[in-house]
Each structure stands twice: as structure tokens, then as C-alpha cells.
Amino acid sequence: MKRLKWVLLIAGMLVFDFANAGPAAKFAATYTDERPSLVSVVVIDGATQDSLVFDLSTGYTLATLKVPQDKELLIGVSSEVGIVTDTSIKGRNGGDAKAIAGGGAAVVVFAVPVDGANGTAAIAAPGPVMLSARVQELSATLGGVIESCEDTLGGGELGDEPDGVIDVATECVVTDEEIGLALSTLASHHFNFVLPNMDQGEYNLVAFFVTGALAKVDINELSVSEGGTVEASAYAKAFLGKTMVTAQQVRATKGGVIDADIVE
Known part of the structure; x- marks a missing residue:
């Protein structure tokens, strides 16, 4: 009976500790x-001269977190990125x-x-990150579509009679030919x-997003x-879909956060 009382007492203490303990990481x-x-x-x-157009859009989302002295913040950013090119x-x-x-x-x-x-205030390592990018280039030399031809010139003493040779530039009706390429993608990306x-304090954690689109002829x-x-x-069109920003207060091991080159 005495042993059972001790077991119940210890179990009750554990339940009390778990109920009152905070999370391991904020x-x-x-x-x-x-x-x-x-x-x-x-x-x-339909440009017939060299042309260049660029567009840029910006926006942000934020979360707020209190940080004790000398703690690290691990932040994850996820976003759907859509790119359309034609x-x-x-x-x-x-x-x-x-x-x-x-x-x-x-x-x-x-963090602000x-x-x-x-x-x-501080910028999170490793700094600005490209979530997704794509450039599409279409290059073509077009001869056109030959609709009809008639041998009318080049022969005879005066060169005004048929000579049996077709000159496409002067003796054929040529209409435009056209080629095109279009791509549309939507994918989720994370970094x-x-x-x-971090110094002790309460911070707004800001994820600042940028989308850009470019067209050139x-x-x-x-x-x-x-x-x-x-x-x-x-x-060209670029846009964001659903986004998620998570922030976690952690404690890194000594020397656990380093800026290292990739060894080949």
C-alpha cells in the first residue's frame, strides 16, 4: 500500500509538471x-522594332515573436510561384x-x-533567395508561306517573257508564317x-516578397x-499563390551556424 502511494504521488507530480511546462521552443x-x-x-x-518591358510587384507578410538573449530564430518560407511565358x-x-x-x-x-x-534589426541568413525563375527565348528566321507563283519575267530579248525560272521574291505571292511557344507553371517552393x-526583445519577422516579369523583342x-x-x-506573368511563413525559437550548438563554401 505504501509503495502504491509513492507511485501515485510521483505520477501526480509528473502530470503537474507537464501541465505547467511551456513548449520546448516558441x-x-x-x-x-x-x-x-x-x-x-x-x-x-506585334513589335517591328527592338522593345523591352519590365514589371515588378512587392509585398510582405509578418509574424511576431518574443526572443530571449542569444537565441536563434529558424524561419521557413514556403510559397506557390506561378510563371506564364508566351x-x-x-x-x-x-x-x-x-x-x-x-x-x-x-x-x-x-527581423525588426x-x-x-x-x-x-537584422537580415536573416543567407540573405535574398530566388524561389523560382524562368526565361524563355524563341528565335526564328521565317521564309513565309508560298501561296502562288507565275513565271512572268526574265526571258526574251527585253527580259519581259517567261524564262522558266521562278524568282520567289518577284514572281510569287508569299504570306506570313508564324511560330509560337507558351509555357505555364505553378509549383511550391521552400527555403x-x-x-x-538575437538580442533579447520582441520582433516582427518580415518576409518580403518580390515578383518580376520581363518581355523583350x-x-x-x-x-x-x-x-x-x-x-x-x-x-510574361509572375505571381504568388498560397504562402506560409513559420518561425521557431531554437538554440544552436556552439559553432552550429556557419557560412561555409561548398567543397567540390
């Missing part, structure tokens, strides 16, 4: 379920051009002391950041001067 999270957000869009339609070239008679479309999304994480709180040896002017006809179009 944790905060914030998320968005909007789709899409931070949309960057550019369009070049390029096309239309021309004839040797017209030559390039159509380029690209997009991407990046993030940087930093809450108003009136102690602490020092971990760390803020080492490069016309080969020599091909145009030699009789070619060409025009090019480019469209």
Missing part, C-alpha cells in the same frame, strides 16, 4: 490562401527576330524590433533562413533591310 506562423497575389505582367504585341514570331522572306519572356519570384527575411521594444544570436535589322518582313510578340 513558435509562430502566418499564411495567406489568396491566389494569385503580387501579379507582375508585361506584354509586347512568345511568337511572324514573318516572311527571311525575316529574323527573337522574342524573350521571363518571370520569377524572390524573398528576403528580416516591435515599437518600443529592445533589440536590433530555410536563420537569425543567429530583338529584331534583326539586316534581315529587314534585305527584304525580310518580321514582327514578334512576348508576354
